[in-house]
Amino acid sequence: MNLDSNSPTTPENRIVAQITGFARFARAQRFNVGIEETLDSQRLAERIGITDRRALKLGLKTLLCASPADWERFDALFDNYWRRNQQRQSTQASIGGKAPRQDALAQSSRHGKDALFDVPDASALDAVGASVDNLSHGGASAQESTGRKNFDQISDAAELRRMEDLAERLAKRIRQRLLRRQRIDRRGERIDMRRTVRASLRYGGLPLALSFRRRRRQTPKLVILLDVSRSMSVYSYLFLRFARGILGAFKGADAFAFHTRLVHIGETMREPSRRKLREKMALISTGFDGGTRIDKSLEAFNHHYARNILGSRSVVIIVSDGYDTGEPDDLVTQLQRIRRRARRLIWLNPLLGQASYTPSTRCIMAALPLLDVFAPAHNLESLAALEQHLAGM
């Protein structure tokens, strides 16, 4: 369907042009709109007629939206497009129906400027398309340079936002890969001969009551404790996004942030609406970027939450650079208490990726013997490597 060759004179053509234009516009705004959706939109518009704007809006909304975030911003998008369209029609009536693509693109690059948790704009996403594909499909190929780039070397705000977006998706891939491992080594659901024969005694040896054996597929229960103090401020939001991804992908996962005290952020981060999430994050992030008391924060965790949250499948992940003002002995006590309740204790340190860094602070030295894993977290690749520590549980 070539729009530009369409003459906009007949009403049918005008509807087609406008709807196709809107579909493109929506796609540029990261709505998941393909050819099929575009054709459905046109069928819809033919039934409703393009003049009944309200009905058209409701119809297209249910057709083109796919998530709460889409649902929230659709109305504004729709109004915006048709307002522009009207303006253009009045000014360009004589020029003819040009597709509103330019406008859409211009619009899209302006979109999502301020927001931490906003949807990245379309053009930026295209640029990293390759690495996104790598991440979301979990293929075997090596990742693009984005994956290896150190977090603290990112100076560009747009690039940082892209990283954050990828970090959130990464969590989903880790889960998929974990499940895939389990699927491959599982031998399928089989009849449990032993129990079946035992049960058949009741029926004179006829195996009427079959017993089955199935492998329970379980993913670890992840608990993330994020250091959001000043020394970590470069990474904070990135790890928060990663935590959000983990919370979305893993059932029973939970997250906490700490600086001088501990804040439970699990419920807040699950908020599906990005707007509300931003508001809530702003509320709880007072006190971020301050000093660190890891021991006190862990003590609060042990005292208030550990009993209810930790179990035999729990993996506790602490993300911190280990710069602490407290006593190493206190930290050791708290880590021991966590170890007693959890299956694994992992410490991710963003500094560990730097060649010059050796873990020398007293706290880290004291903590090291208690950790199952002490791993770097300085780029996306190192985050992806987390998977190997979660496998085989």
Place this chain on the structure above:
Amino acid sequence: MQAAIEQLRGRVAGTGYIADQALLTSLWLMHELNRPLLLEGDAGVGKTEVGKTLAEVFDRALIRLQCYEGLDVNTAVYEWNYQRQLLAIRRQEILHEDRLSEKDLFSDDYLLKRPLLQSISSAQSCVLLIDEIDRADEEFEAYLLEVLSDFQISIPELGTIRASSIPLVILTSNATRELSDALRRRCLYHYIDYPDYDKELRIVLARVPNIGNRLASQIVNFVQNLREQDLRKLPGVAETLDWASALLQLEMKTLGDNPDAVVATLGCLLKTREDQDALPPELVQRLVAKAS
């Protein structure tokens, strides 16, 4: 098309479900385009109820598939009736009949139809309600996607079963897990938010008919204000209705009548200990005063 939606509105209202224009449009469109409808929203906003209403409106059977972690083909699609097969074999052995072939054993007689297979093999088109799809595993989601686009199910021993009728499909999700993009694309989408004051009042009056306007409006006001509080689990419409019934049972005329009863019945609305702790009696009194 407007006429069709108006007609739908009348029929939906007849069942006691209060739907707004947007939801009616979605329902009409799923009927027109023959596409599944994915409903998202917080717990208790009436997602499951939409499925039931739809079945009533179109006078079709409702087949419900409740999803959970570990849901598999055996519980969702079909299973062979092993016991019956074994009995048949045994019977043949004893009676020395030669009529039973292996093909007979894997025939319709020995097939247990689970919801998905039921819904596509019924003679009359039905409403298929797939509840809380986010609780099922990814594999099942992928399988479901295949069924929803082709409306056919392959059973290795029997061959492919094509749909004798296309069901109206409603999926609900509480967003405990991200659904796949493919499934989202396959479906129409509707997000059900908490109702505003007017809508919730109409729902209460429709569902708890004896409640009286005064108490109903106080209850709705109270709940609407309660949702503004910082709670872990916000009360849904179902909770409002429970509470309204509870207060009606206590023969209250207004909320101010009996402050103790209000506090005592808050368990209808707040279902975690943290939330109950977050609402001390003084705050409840303030909300009551605000509502009256």
